[in-house]
Amino acid sequence: MAKADAWGAPGGIALERRETRRDGLAGNTRLIAQPAYKRLLAAEPLLRRSIPALIIIFxxxxxxxxxxxxxxxxxxxxxxxxxxxxxxxxxxxxxxxxxxxxxxxxxxxxxxxxxxxxxxxxxxxxxxxxxxxxxxxxxxxxxxxxxxxxxxxxxxxxxxxxxxxxxxxxxxxxxxxxxxxxxxxxxxxxxxxxxxxxxxxxxRKTVSLNVTLFVLTAGVLIVILYAYFGQAARAQAADRIYLEAHQRIDMALVRGRCGLWDWDMVRGKMYWSRSMYDMLGYQPCDTMLSFGEVDEIIHPDDGDLFQLANRIVAREIDHIDQVFRMRHADGQWVWMRARAQVIDPEAPEIQLIGIAVDVTEQRHLALRSEAA
Known part of the structure; x- marks a missing residue:
């Protein structure tokens, strides 16, 4: 339990602090780039509407x-x-x-x-x-x-x-x-x-040539403008569809008490869906978690994340199906069942993707049944 007690404050703070880095920027880069990026996002609709006027003026x-x-x-x-x-x-x-x-x-x-x-x-x-x-x-x-x-x-x-x-x-x-x-x-x-x-x-030949070139230039710009707005409209529709699908998936994962995670073995980073953070009570973020951050909230009696990663990298196993405990933000232990599969066993860069299901109630029920 030394690991769990040592984690109690530092580990939770490490995860909660990631909330301040949702934009993927850090340090001086964030201080400099974030205001400009936000202003650009705010001005983007105006810039998009001003493009036809700018082309006409040009x-x-x-x-x-x-x-x-x-x-x-x-x-x-x-x-x-x-x-x-x-x-x-x-x-x-x-x-x-x-x-x-x-x-x-x-x-x-x-x-x-x-x-x-x-x-x-x-x-x-x-x-x-x-x-x-x-x-x-x-x-x-x-x-x-x-x-x-x-x-x-x-x-x-x-x-x-x-x-x-x-x-x-x-x-x-x-x-x-x-x-x-x-x-x-x-x-x-x-x-x-x-x-x-x-x-x-x-x-007069020069005038004719200039008129022809101007008409061709105007035609090309009009075609580019039409293609731009068509592409922008398709991109907005795709973003809307993606957002709606992502929200539905998140809602389904939250309702089902399970979370999606993606483990990049080469870079030592792990992505969690929003439902994973909700199950464990941490602030959601869009950045990747490190091995150390995830390993800190796993119960020391339920296995070592680094040892598991070494076995996967050594090609000893290509899938995971394991039950273990993870520390909740309020200090309680949550029983999780993780299932994952290596996407491409032959690829030089190993990557796992899978789900983790909250099986705490089933685990407690099984323990009570066993005790009875």
């Missing part, structure tokens, strides 16, 4: 940034196109002024190459009446036509030349950018033109 911000970026890119493309036209028209006008008799196609093509003009750019040289006398490329059917009659909405170009800058004009119902440079003696003019749709062709 998509709106991304769309706004891309729109601003694309508009800036469009402005840069337009500025570059205007600058190229102004330079090409001025260079062509200087060439015409230097060599008035030389208005051949070779001059136009040379200036086009030097100005890095594309196939859609048109260079034209006119006389003092703005009649086109040379044009590049040659496929452009403007030769011999009046440039001021061909261009709609560009009268300032023919009046002020370079000072009018690059203007948006219309030619045959199509929008163009045009620049006109007058010769010094006003006996001729040079013009550089390009269709607006040709200027922004690459930019």
């Amino acid at each position: 998509l709106v911000v991304v769309a706004a940034l891309r729109v601003l970026s694309l508009m800036n890119e469009r402005d840069e493309v337009e500025r570059d196109a205007r600058a190229i036209l102004a330079l090409a028209a001025g260079q062509l006008a200087r060439s015409v002024s230097t060599n008035p008799a030389d208005t051949s196609q070779d001059v136009l093509e040379t200036i086009g190459r030097q100005g890095a003009l594309g196939r859609s750019h048109v260079l034209a040289v006119t006389d003092s009446a703005f009649k086109i006398i040379a044009v590049s490329p040659q496929s452009t059917p403007w030769h011999g036509r009046s440039l001021d009659g061909l261009v709609q909405g560009g009268q300032p170009l023919f009046m002020f030349g370079d000072r009018a800058g690059v203007m948006e004009v219309s030619i045959d119902g199509r929008d163009w950018y045009a620049a006109v440079s007058l010769s010094g003696d006003r006996k001729g003019a040079a013009a550089a033109l390009v269709p607006q749709d040709a200027v922004f062709e690459t930019w």
Whole structure:
């Protein structure tokens, strides 16, 4: 009985103190992590409801940034196109002024190459009446036509030349950018033109690519959001089913005066169901009990838990069916019958699972019958 008397205070306190470690944290870790974890649990419903709003805000911000970026890119493309036209028209006008008799196609093509003009750019040289006398490329059917009659909405170009800058004009119902440079003696003019749709062709492809990527990104996020809420709903349903089943099992174990226990032989830890704590009068906890804590409340005359564990580890036995006494929290002895089986005898890590039934009444009845 020395073991039982020695256990009386220390052993019970050891089990009861485990109540303060239900969250599985200890020491400084518990002090630091537990408040943050509780706040996270409290904020979890709000965070879950805010996810759709956050995704929408994210998509709106991304769309706004891309729109601003694309508009800036469009402005840069337009500025570059205007600058190229102004330079090409001025260079062509200087060439015409230097060599008035030389208005051949070779001059136009040379200036086009030097100005890095594309196939859609048109260079034209006119006389003092703005009649086109040379044009590049040659496929452009403007030769011999009046440039001021061909261009709609560009009268300032023919009046002020370079000072009018690059203007948006219309030619045959199509929008163009045009620049006109007058010769010094006003006996001729040079013009550089390009269709607006040709200027922004690459930019429109970029816009199309960005729109496609944005739609795909939004679609993927929506699918992920749907999957997340579907998974969250299934997880909540599974948790609810598990909790209900666990409560039913606990209630059945409590009503039947029995408890479930799981013994991890390798780590030296044992899990008790809530009904085990209720039968012995201790505070339930979710952490694992050690060999020493369980062995302290077993009657010393009813066997040694360590000796039993050594036999199981040595593969001498693979099951347990034993009656023994365990100390109740109020100091009384409770007769328990434990039955357990090794889950997988071939596994390298031995683990037992079984039940313990309170047979105190049956034991007392048998003793009274024997005494009678």
